[in-house]
């Protein structure tokens with residue numbers, strides 16, 4: 001008998017492309033950000049209504065300090081990964097990631113996306129360190145970042161939400 005893992009589709013090709021303010025991006029983000037299963041892991045002031053989500057897309061794709069990428073798998077956008085460069089100092093930044101199409105989670109796609117983003121942060125943006133703010137019960141995200149060498153450095157509270165601060169030096 002074939003075990004379930006053996007028949008699980010293998011993610012052959014995952015790649016990132018800069019996010020563009022298209023109709024498709026707006027529709028995807030609205031769907032992902034308003035999905036309670038996704039939203040519960042996000043923090044900060046989250047948009048709720050279509051207009052707010054669309055403004056988020058505009059800001060993400062026009063602000064030169066925000067580096068957003070669509071995550072492609074099976075030639076389809078399944079999520080996004082982001083790097084928000086700080087103002088002071090300019091050499092640090094914060095990473096965010098959402099595999100919005102839930103059937104694509106836990107298949108190694110987040111791992112591939114973070115690997116590419118870290119390379120981009122170091123080689124292209126020339127950051128010296130990056131961080132991720134993660135809810136304490138987000139086991140998958142904690143595993144994802146710690147496996148890339150991120151360490152827990154602090155506890156922060158944003159909008160009444162307690163978050164773990166993980167950091168990684170890139171130099």
Ligand SMILES: CC(C)(COP(=O)(O)OP(=O)(O)OC[C@H]1O[C@@H](n2cnc3c(N)ncnc32)[C@H](O)[C@@H]1OP(=O)(O)O)[C@@H](O)C(=O)NCCC(=O)NCCS
Nearest residue numbers: 041097098099105106107108109110111134140141143144
């Ligand atoms: C968190 C998230 C980005 C992880 O991406 P992913 O593609 O699902 O994760 P991966 O398949 O690459 O797995 C990463 C690690 O998580 C762990 N993991 C994966 N699925 C898991 C599960 N169902 N339960 C527990 N751990 C799991 C594994 O340790 C894995 O590493 P390994 O394969 O080397 O053992 C993704 O699930 C997601 O978008 N979740 C909702 C939004 C979110 O939480 N964003 C992050 C906010 S900080």
